[in-house]
Amino acid sequence: MTILAKPWLWSWLAAAAAFALILGLTGGRGAGELAYAALSFGAFAAIVGLGQMLVITLGPGNVDLSIPATMTLAATLALKAMGGEPGTAFAGLAIALGVGAAAGIANYALIFLLRLPPIIATLAASLVYQSLAIWSNRGLRIKPPEGLADFATGRFLGMPNVAWVGLALAIAVWVLLERAVAGRWLLATGQNLRAARLAGVPVELVRACTYVAVAMFAALTGYLLASFSGGAALNMGAEYLLMSIAVVVIGGSSIAGGNSNVPGVWGAALFMFLVVSMLNSYGAGAGARNVLTGAIIIAIVIAASTRRART
Amino acid sequence: MSDHESRPIVALVDAARHFGPVRALDGVSLAVNPGDCIGLVGHNGAGKSTLVNLINGGFAPTSGTIGFGVGETALAAGVRSVFQELSLCPNLTVAENLRISHTSLSGLNWRRAARAEIRQSLDTIFPGHGIDADAEVDTLSIAQRQMVEIAIGFAPRGSMARLVILDEPTSSLDAGIADQLLTHVGRFCAGGGAVIFISHMLGEVFEVASRIVVLKDGKVVAEGEADDFTRKGLVDAMGHVAPEAGDVAVTAREFGPEILRTGQGLAARKGEIVGLSGLAGHGQAEALAQLYLSQSSAWRADRTARAAFVAGDRQRDGVLPLWSILRNISISVLRQCARGGLVERQAEAGIAENWRRRIGIRTYDVTNPILSLSGGNQQKALFARALASPAPVVIMDDPMRGVDVGTKQDVYAMIRDEAAKGRTFLWYSTETEEVCQCDRVFVFRNDEISAELSGADITEEKILQASFAMQEAS
Known part of the structure; x- marks a missing residue:
């Protein structure tokens, strides 16, 4: 009863079911490889998903649609600065995170100073970020430094390094939300902004930090993804727009805000990768794959909301 | 009198409602006849709201039965509820809110019919109310919203209201408006309607009720004609030892230096209990919210907050x-x-x-x-x-809405205690009795301070005078 009431359980069950369906098709071969691939690709979705979860927790209307552009811009600038030279990995990381922080501050400035709805503000800003990336990239495809590429594609104790990064961030976010004063402030703000303000919560500080955090999570993902795939590409972030929102919703966080769910994000990230590979292994084309992915997301949102309505 | 009019409008036999292990209502029998005005009292959590929800069909009883004089459902029987938690849609107009519970209003011109009906109902209950039927509800003050909610409850809405349940109807109304309501309740019952009147203000219950039912821990512990109860007997039956309010003579106390003063002229000294009064909706709540916002920051949280806020509109301003x-x-x-x-x-x-x-x-x-x-x-x-926060200033925006008599006395004592230790309280209340416990009172009219009273000048009469004074002059 108590374990069944945990909303994160469902995304993990769904991931396990998708995993089993694929293995059913292959007759059980390649289980290790599949799990490894799911952890590698799932990590990227999980990291952007954690950031998006924090923003969605801020309450209705809060969402960051500039995640793909921020990923691309951060990756492009970082790889350009590193120029493939060895020993520049940390400088590149600092640049990526700096780009993320700047994008987050810019997003929040638009929201706070111009009073734009976050959807409009982040979407408009993302056009600027994407243009900057195009302008600075000019069609170049710069390879990441070798050591960094090795790290991004490497493994430790049998698990991909990027998954370790994603796990560490998940634990950090979980501690923040469950134990830290700042996390309480975030959750209170998401439930009722006015009540939180009148209870002494510095709500604008909370909102600013959250928008900066999501952009930095996106920048880090861009940096890791570019290193993982051998260079930045202008469309590298495209699929992470829907992905970041889907993993939050499937993971069991409330779209209405004030309630977030860290383990669910990871389960949902694995599930999303496994669904796509399942459809691939059943021979579905790109079009059918997109339709089915969309249908699955809708089905899960409906299932999640009816479950909540009953309790 | 035809046969069904003499039958009870609603009759509960041994009705119970449990929420898991919590016995919110533990076997209650009650019959409401036409012409009855039942005063329902009990402390917080005694089961009053649960009883209301059983009668109006919000909950099904866990055991026992509920029967209606006419029809099968509460709706068909003409049972209407006016809730303590205001339940209007804030983004709709007053007339549109009437339409929500008046499903037979249809056709192209339903808005006109709705406007006419709500206007008529408001005019009957609250003459001179000044509420526009086309105003959106979120532009109304909390008192006006409560008036609209009550007017919708009494409106005919295609059939006829036979039993209207009023749950804390006067909690945000000032004395004048509350009197209009009580008068209307009397009129309604004399005309063969019935009312269940739930209130913590025992004076109002005695004024309006013909019969009083006392709930405690989900059971009826006392029931009888209103004339058979005394105020003290009622409080004893509710089971809370309440000290008499009269013995708290306001003794002159020493205060510290003035620690805040607003542009409006609102001022407070260290250790002082400052009251805000006047008719509801004349800018007191806004003044307090502004004061709190100016004393705190949306960007910084000091280790020790300078002020703490107690919300009156708890859904909007308080509860997470x-x-x-x-x-x-x-x-x-x-x-x-x-x-x-x-x-x-x-x-x-x-x-x-x-x-x-x-x-x-x-x-x-x-x-x-x-x-x-x-x-x-x-x-x-x-x-x-x-109160748990160490803030030196506590700002309270009509904080006693829906709080029972016993707890009020406890909280008054707590406030006096904390004030004696040097905390400052700013306290807006729609109840003059509460305001009279303050060391200094600012009376508001039309968003401005119309009088500042202190010491022996704080009387109900002077407060009322200041609330209306300028109105007479103009």
Whole structure:
């Protein structure tokens, strides 16, 4: 009863079911490889998903649609600065995170100073970020430094390094939300902004930090993804727009805000990768794959909301 | 009188409602006849709201039966409810809100019919109300919203209201408007209607009720003609030892230096209890919210807040609905029970448990959701939130809405105690009796301070005078 009431359980069950369906098709071969691939690709979705979860927790209307552009811009600038030279990995990381922080501050400035709805503000800003990336990239495809590429594609104790990064961030976010004063402030703000303000919560500080955090999570993902795939590409972030929102919703966080769910994000990230590979292994084309992915997301949102309505 | 008019409008036989292990209502029998005005009293969490929800069909009884004189359902029987938690849609106009519960209004011109009906109802109950039927509800003050809600309850809405349940109807109304309501209730019952009147203001209950039912812990503990009860007997039956309010003679006390003064002229000294009065909706709540916002920042949280706020409109300004009672209480004191940015949960639980006992929040476990509490108990949790914080100034926006008599006395004592220790209170109340306990009173009219009273000048008469004075002059 108590374990069944945990909303994160469902995304993990769904991931396990998708995993089993694929293995059913292959007759059980390649289980290790599949799990490894799911952890590698799932990590990227999980990291952007954690950031998006924090923003969605801020309450209705809060969402960051500039995640793909921020990923691309951060990756492009970082790889350009590193120029493939060895020993520049940390400088590149600092640049990526700096780009993320700047994008987050810019997003929040638009929201706070111009009073734009976050959807409009982040979407408009993302056009600027994407243009900057195009302008600075000019069609170049710069390879990441070798050591960094090795790290991004490497493994430790049998698990991909990027998954370790994603796990560490998940634990950090979980501690923040469950134990830290700042996390309480975030959750209170998401439930009722006015009540939180009148209870002494510095709500604008909370909102600013959250928008900066999501952009930095996106920048880090861009940096890791570019290193993982051998260079930045202008469309590298495209699929992470829907992905970041889907993993939050499937993971069991409330779209209405004030309630977030860290383990669910990871389960949902694995599930999303496994669904796509399942459809691939059943021979579905790109079009059918997109339709089915969309249908699955809708089905899960409906299932999640009816479950909540009953309790 | 035809046959069905002499039958009870609603009759409950041994009706019970349990929520898990909580026996919110534990076997109640009650018949409401045409012409009855039943005063329903009991402390917070006694089961009053649950009883209302059984009668109006909001909950099905766990056991026992509910029968109606006419038809099968509460709706068909003409049972209407006016809730303590206001239930209007804020984004719709007054007339459109009437339409929601008046489903037979249809056709192209339904808005005109709705406007006429709500206007008529408002005019009958609250002559001179000044509410526009086309105003959107969120532009109305909380008192006006309550008036609209009451008017919708009494409106014919295609059939006829036979039983109107009023749950704390006067909690945000000032004395003049409340009197209009009580008069209308008397008229309605004399015309063969029935009313269940729930209130913590015992004076009103005695004024309007023909029969009084006392609930305690989900059971009827006393029932009888209103004339057979005395105020003291009623309080005793409710089971809360309340000290007489009369013995708190306002003694002249020494205050510290003036610690705040607003552009409007609102001022307070250290250790002083400052009251805000006047007719409801004349800018008192806004003045207090502004004062709080100016005393705190949306960007910074000081280790020790300069002010704490107790909301009156608890859904809008106070309760964090997804959280437990514990987290709702501790949100303003997190900085005091944290180390290295992390909340010390032992300390936090200690604070919440301590305040649960001190202020008597009726729950056996503070980790229960805040929404599991009755309205008055939620209000107590908000009190605990503010009093637990070390803020030197406590700002209270009509904080006693829906709080029972016994708890009020406890809270008054707590406030006086804290004031004696040097805390400053700013207290807006729609009840003159509460305002009269203050050391200094500012009376508001049309968003301005029309009088400043202190010491022996604080009387109901002078407050009323100042509330209306300029109106007469103009």
